[in-house]
């Protein structure tokens with residue numbers, strides 16, 4: 001367990017100024033990955049409010065370029081909408097490609113183009129099928145003074161790992177299923193292989 005502390009909080013107007021977000025950096029993470037916390041105040045705060053939290057793993061192709069091969073960009077947009085409304089945090093984790101990195105993800109995509117599924121492709125590259133450690137997210141939350149969350153996810157592993165690291169996950173809030181002709185197999189494979197709770201139309 002690392003002892004993270006808050007380094008800096010800076011307001012940044014996002015979405016062309018429509019949404020106010022506070023970007024938060026941390027001291028004490030030896031990985032040097034520069035994970036970022038993003039706080040949204042929310043429109044209607046009540047006293048016993050439990051923050052809505054999204055752990056979002058970096059996806060350059062999806063988050064920045066709106067790749068159709070996954071659902072990351074749409075999930076990030078959805079998270080901004082909902083958390084800006086309800087109040088809470090996005091923890092933007094620099095775990096590109098489920099932790100294997102961008103170049104390796106492109107290698108995995110090349111193998112998927114030959115017919116392998118997303119997890120097989122990682123294994124063929126001798127890389128973990130999911131190399132993410134969400135313990136750092138728990139440490140970030142504790143540094144922010146947050147020990148109780150409503151978690152925006154369809155991935156049971158995220159909730160499990162947060163609980164193991166001392167966070168009380170009081171509710172699992174499902175994200176929408178952003179399906180298209182390119183990412184259907186990717187999404188179905190997550191449901192089949194990793195018990196993601198995805199409801200397809």
Ligand SMILES: Nc1nc2c(ncn2[C@@H]2O[C@H](COP(=O)(O)OP(=O)(O)OP(=O)(O)O)[C@@H](O)[C@H]2O)c(=O)[nH]1
Pocket residue numbers: 055056057058059060069070072075095096097098099100105108109118122152153154155158175186190196
């Ligand atoms: N290795 C690999 N990584 C991928 C692939 N497609 C997307 N990713 C990565 O998967 C991650 C998506 O993570 P998230 O959306 O945070 O989480 P999730 O596990 O899908 O769970 P949810 O919270 O339900 O969305 C990002 O880091 C993407 O870069 C792929 O085909 N191979």
Ligand SMILES: [Zn+2]
Pocket residue numbers: 059061062063070071072073
């Ligand atoms: Zn993606």
